[in-house]
Amino acid sequence: MRNQLFFMQPFTPDARIFQVLFQSIFLIYGTVYLEWAQRSWLYAVYIATAIITQLICEAWLRKHIAKPWEARWWKLTLPGLPSALITAMGLCLFLQTNHTTIAIAAAMLGITAKYFIRIRGKHIFNPSALGIVAAVWLTGEAWVNPGQWGNGFVQFSGALILGIIVVTRVQKLDISLAFLFTYIAASFIRQVLYLQWPSDFFYQSVSTGTLLVFSFFMISDPKTTPDHPIARIIWGIMVGLLGFWLHSFEYINGAPVLALVLLQPFVPLFDMICRSSRFQWNRLPVQHVHAHIHH
Amino acid sequence: MKKILMAGILVSCSTSLFAFCGFYVSKASGTLSNKTSQVILARDGRKTVVTMYNDFKGNIRDFAMVIPVPVLLQKKDIRVVEPGIFQRLNDYSSPRLVEYYDVNPCMPRVYEKDDLMSVQESVVMKSPKAAPTARGYGVTIEAQYLVGEYDILILGAKESSGLQRWLSDNGYKIPESAEEVLEPYIKSNLKFFVAKVNPKQATALNNGFLRPIQISFASEKFILPIRLGMANADGDQDLVIYGLTRRGRIECTNYRNIDIPSDRNIPLFVKKNFGAFYSNLFQHQWNNEGRNLAFLEYAWDITPINPMKCDPCVGNPPTQQELLTAGAWWLKQADWSDYSDPDMDLPDGNNQTFFTRMHVRYNRNDFPQDLAFQVTPNRNHYQARYIVTHPANGDLSCDEGRTYLRELKARRKKELRQLLSLTGTNMHNWQKDLLSSDAARHEPEIAYAHVADELKNETETEGQGAGMMAWVSALMIGSAGFLRWKGMI
Known part of the structure; x- marks a missing residue:
């Protein structure tokens, strides 16, 4: 079942590299074409902090196995770095702040939570989503703007296609689509069928780049979603409904990210009820690395 | 070359700023235009104060307007303010031209000049009187007030066709496309704020100039209903939004926000025609960036105790009293009209005030949704500033x-x-x-x-050169392909 979807396996060993690549494309598109230039200094902060924090955490975790000055340590640590980059990219794409300290804190929190907030060897919170939520709703000095992407069709289709490729490669398209369909259907029912807005009103609210980038690059993270296929679909629908409710009735910007973080504590519950095999990023050569992290 | 700042020059970017975000309904037949609107949005916590500029031209007896509002407004939530506040905010935050003078390198000299300052204050409140009534059509008149020269009705409606019939039966001419817009508002439980001029009060007005209406309410929604305003407008409409908050800039959450290009050196001759230059620039940028977006034109901390409210100043910064007029209620230690609602954010002595000026050019096709905003903690200053430099003499x-x-x-x-x-x-x-x-x-x-x-x-x-580049790269790629095909690389 799992191997059927891994048809591209021979070409690349790790789908996370692709994910970082696509996120970078979106970031460059946003910075250059959509003129987010004023916050580009944050990118360096996020990336550097995420990587350094990850290295420190790895060093601490493996202190009995290998030391950072040994080649073996690096052999164990380097394969995990794309995860840190994905986290940093997620922050770059969503989180705006004028304070370097908040940027650093958000990235640090996301990464450390990945190592230290764990249940049965699986981390609970999506690192970038946690960083965003903490920075926006706890400090009040950072913000998320869902309007930053505009509504260009090109990015709509671009995000869709690129996103599908990434997610397919790690066989997690189910959760993205469950979320996206729920959110879009709920928006359609409320906006078009109930409130009777014209259809372009509805299109404007669902074609935003923020929603698509969230669906394909944030909620799709296989490490922080339930393992069982049915549980995954249900959980995706829950995030979609909560996100829709927070957005439409509580007028919260960046509602899907908040919904994701609020619902992630329920993932272990789903895993307890429906047992299934654990996802591994890169099963063949790196499996023992994760075994170390998990225990 | 050494340059010395000489003076800031204000050139108003739009010669005629008028109208607002609701829509005019005409009691008599005739075309009423509302091409450019100005709105002041003061927001803190859940409370919003909206001030709408009124530059209605024509017989004031024909004036009427409809604005969707999220809550049933009380009489104390509505007031009339002097129109001067809009001029003040516009002058203060307009895109600016600054002049530099080159110093003659053979014979150095220095020029300097300063702006004059003046203060102008105004706050007006009027008391209500009985207003006309009407019933039926699934429309309820939930409240009626006389505020200043306006007769105000707050309508609640069950369905848009009833509302539309009520308005037309009561002599209001409604644009045909309005019904598609009214229905979603009714379903969203919005009330309709209908204002027209009370003939008796109007005669007392000096030179028949209608004053801006200011309403305040508490709601999570921070939106500006532009859709209704599109009902009787042809083509593109301009909207200038002056945002006043305690935290920082306001920005649009359902459309892209970008900064209008700033700090550019432009030729000296533009000085004579800066207004035209800026409107060309705006039109070009608007087209270029895909039209459905909001431009930031000015952002500055105008907290009354902040000594530097602009640099350079092209108009006098608004005074504390003017900001209060504009709706920044938190600047007053006691609240401005006795809110007993516990949800209301009462002034707590923190009189930080941040000013944002946004400029939106909207039309039906590019703006299917009302403008939604958020208050951000972003306190970075910004100004649309263009520089001309005089050569040395x-x-x-x-x-x-x-x-x-x-x-x-x-x-x-x-x-x-x-x-x-x-x-x-x-x-x-x-x-x-x-x-x-x-x-x-x-x-x-x-x-x-x-x-x-x-x-x-x-x-x-x-x-x-670009053509040459294309040819050379094509040639290189071609030869690389050829070599690869031949197995040489």
Whole structure:
């Protein structure tokens, strides 16, 4: 079942590299074409902090196995770095702040939570989503703007296609689509069928780049979603409904990210009820690395 | 060359700023235009104070307007303010032209000049009186007030067709496309704020000038209903939004926000026609960026105790009293009209005030949704600022002078290029303008006209350069492919 979807396996060993690549494309598109230039200094902060924090955490975790000055340590640590980059990219794409300290804190929190907030060897919170939520709703000095992407069709289709490729490669398209369909259907029912807005009103609210980038690059993270296929679909629908409710009735910007973080504590519950095999990023050569992290 | 700031010059970017975000309904037949609106949005916590500029032209008895509002407004939530506040905010935050003077390198001199300051204050409140009534159609008149010169009705409706019939039966002329817009508002539980001029009160007004209406309410929604305003407008409408908050900038959450290009050096001759330059620039940027977006034109911390409210100042910064007039209720230690609602954010002595000016050009196709906003903690200053530089005068025959003239020529070329890229016009047009206008017979224009000739030639050769580049890269890729095919690389 799992191997059927891994048809591209021979070409690349790790789908996370692709994910970082696509996120970078979106970031460059946003910075250059959509003129987010004023916050580009944050990118360096996020990336550097995420990587350094990850290295420190790895060093601490493996202190009995290998030391950072040994080649073996690096052999164990380097394969995990794309995860840190994905986290940093997620922050770059969503989180705006004028304070370097908040940027650093958000990235640090996301990464450390990945190592230290764990249940049965699986981390609970999506690192970038946690960083965003903490920075926006706890400090009040950072913000998320869902309007930053505009509504260009090109990015709509671009995000869709690129996103599908990434997610397919790690066989997690189910959760993205469950979320996206729920959110879009709920928006359609409320906006078009109930409130009777014209259809372009509805299109404007669902074609935003923020929603698509969230669906394909944030909620799709296989490490922080339930393992069982049915549980995954249900959980995706829950995030979609909560996100829709927070957005439409509580007028919260960046509602899907908040919904994701609020619902992630329920993932272990789903895993307890429906047992299934654990996802591994890169099963063949790196499996023992994760075994170390998990225990 | 050393430059010294001389003075800030205000040139109003839009000569006629009027109307607002609701829509005019005409009692008599006739076309009422509302092409440019100005709105002040003061927001903190859940409370919003909206002030709508009223520049209605025509018989004031024909004036009527409808604005969707999220809650049932009480009489104390509605007041009338003096129109001067809009002029003040507009003057203060308009895109600005600043002038620099080159110093003669052979004979250095310094110029300096300052702006004058003046203070103007105004707050007016009026008391209500009985207003006319009507019933039926699934429409309920939930409240009626007389505020200033306006008779105000707050309507609640069950269905849009009833509301529409009620309005037309009561002599209001409603645009045909309004019903599609009214229905979603009714379903969202919005109330309709209907204002028209009370004839008795209106006669007491000096020169028949209607004053802006200010409403305040508490709601999570921070939106500006522009859709209704599109009902009777043809083409593009401009909206200038002055945001006042305690935290920082406001920004649009359902459309893209970008900063209008700023801090650009432009040719000296633009000074004479800065208003036209800016409207060209705005139109070009708007088209270029895909139309469905909001431009930031100004952002500044105008907390009353902040000593530097602009740099350079083109209009006097609003005083504390003016900000209060504009709706920034938190600046007053006691609340401005006795709110007993516990949800209301009462002033707590923190009188931070941040000012944002946004400019939106909207139309039905590019803006399917009302504008939604959020207050961000972003307190970075921003201003739309354009720079012209006067050349040095006098004898420039010394060595430095000759170097200066060479540099001046290069700089003028750069300025012309900047002008072209900002306004999207082409060199041929500008050159024609430069040489044809009678006013252009001054030294700077002629100087620029000469440079323009060279620039035109350069841009043509640049075009050829790009073509060459394309050919060379095609050739390289082709040969690489060939070599690969032959197995040589």
